[in-house]
Amino acid sequence: MQFYSLNKQSPKVSFKEATISGQAPDKGLYFPEIIPQVRKELIEKIENFSNEEIAFEVIRPYMDNTIAEADLFNIVKETINFPVPLVNVTENIFSLELFHGPTLAFKDIGARFMSRCLGYYVKGSNKKVTVLVATSGDTGGAVANGFYNINGVDVVILYPSGKVSSVQEKQLTTLGNNVHALEVHGTFDDCQQMVKQAFGDDELNKKLFLTSANSINVARWLPQQFYYFFAYKQWKEKNNPPVISVPSGNFGNICAGLLANASGLPVKHFIAACNANDVVTRYLQTEKYQPGKTIPTISNAMDVGDPGNFVRVLELFKQQFSILAAKVSSYSISDDETKATIKKVFADKNYLTDPHGAVAYLALENYLQTHPGEKGIFLETAHPVKFYNIIESVINDEIEIPVSVQSLLRKKKVSTPIEAKFGALKEILEQQ
Numbered sequence: 001m002q003f004y005s006l007n008k009q010s011p012k013v014s015f016k017e018a019t020i021s022g023q024a025p026d027k028g029l030y031f032p033e034i035i036p037q038v039r040k041e042l043i044e045k046i047e048n049f050s051n052e053e054i055a056f057e058v059i060r061p062y063m064d065n066t067i068a069e070a071d072l073f074n075i076v077k078e079t080i081n082f083p084v085p086l087v088n089v090t091e092n093i094f095s096l097e098l099f100h101g102p103t104l105a106f107k108d109i110g111a112r113f114m115s116r117c118l119g120y121y122v123k124g125s126n127k128k129v130t131v132l133v134a135t136s137g138d139t140g141g142a143v144a145n146g147f148y149n150i151n152g153v154d155v156v157i158l159y160p161s162g163k164v165s166s167v168q169e170k171q172l173t174t175l176g177n178n179v180h181a182l183e184v185h186g187t188f189d190d191c192q193q194m195v196k197q198a199f200g201d202d203e204l205n206k207k208l209f210l211t212s213a214n215s216i217n218v219a220r221w222l223p224q225q226f227y228y229f230f231a232y233k234q235w236k237e238k239n240n241p242p243v244i245s246v247p248s249g250n251f252g253n254i255c256a257g258l259l260a261n262a263s264g265l266p267v268k269h270f271i272a273a274c275n276a277n278d279v280v281t282r283y284l285q286t287e288k289y290q291p292g293k294t295i296p297t298i299s300n301a302m303d304v305g306d307p308g309n310f311v312r313v314l315e316l317f318k319q320q321f322s323i324l325a326a327k328v329s330s331y332s333i334s335d336d337e338t339k340a341t342i343k344k345v346f347a348d349k350n351y352l353t354d355p356h357g358a359v360a361y362l363a364l365e366n367y368l369q370t371h372p373g374e375k376g377i378f379l380e381t382a383h384p385v386k387f388y389n390i391i392e393s394v395i396n397d398e399i400e401i402p403v404s405v406q407s408l409l410r411k412k413k414v415s416t417p418i419e420a421k422f423g424a425l426k427e428i429l430e431q432q
């Protein structure tokens, strides 16, 4: 199978080329030319399949044998070597816990898969690849961890000094080896700007083979389908498929769910749960897409004013608004509502949500109120401990810090402080 650019001005490429280059030369996102259909048996007898088997079947059609089958199976197995439990929170609301991976957020799955594919593709070539990425928090940790010790790949992460949580900072500054953390005296937007300039700098790109690990990469996007299948495997009422609520920022996660659904996975309805960054919520009400400035919130991984993956959602629905609107609803949840939800779900159900999961929980609850008889799943995309400052102030109590996080917090941070100037980044990259 090949991938075409959504800007339609670049040649089609294989999964391998799309993974290595990230974006098409015309700056478009890559999209699969066919939506593969999963076997009927995989759905009807899904309990009989292991998670590895499911994931392997889902991803294989996209790969076009660019990775030998046995190696692909191993990559899949390593990607999902942690549980993804579906937990009953209320009578009709379930939590799909996507935070049991090494950096406690769902981005582990995409990052682990992509890093292993890239490692496979560069193996044997004498070319060293430098993965350059800017992070506002979760991406950096997942990418650092995913690419740690992958041969032939160097990782350079830019993060805004003092603007990521302590857990997030330690996750990207304590690994060392092929992972380099640059602590930028500036904002996330500065970091992103510097990375953008690096990709556009001819001199630098002659010397280094730079690539990005951001969420528009197909090797991060496509494996996110896996856990929608794992959720269905654990869903009891197979004759009443779930409504799935996805806390959305750049819309990669929900787009993977919609793709899984288009490939044959039963899902009754999707909810794009947004914070104050409500461009898609407004689009579904008005059919007008008006990107806004990014608004900072307590669910900060969803603070995106112009979601990059939304063009893929539109492509999946062939630009037909009415079909999209029949399958996807959207709610915009305020910070106050998010806090009240964390508090209420903890008090009533003894279940702790993180701010992102809480947004999805409330959006789902709102939807179910007007759709009696339906039941749903919200994606719990991060462990609450990643945001313990917020959570503790909301529930007025201390939360238990897992042993793995305690030892992480004790580790020594190693970062290189740099000015928010492209010249400073260039100098460091040239020494790589």
Ligand SMILES: *Cc1c(COP(=O)(O)O)cnc(C)c1O
Pocket (backbone or CB within 6 Å): 105, 106, 107, 138, 139, 215, 247, 248, 249, 250, 251, 252, 253, 254, 301, 302, 356, 381, 382
């Ligand atoms: C990145 C992230 C999101 C948003 O996912 P998108 O694929 O960008 O829509 C939601 N929750 C958490 C915890 C995240 O890290």
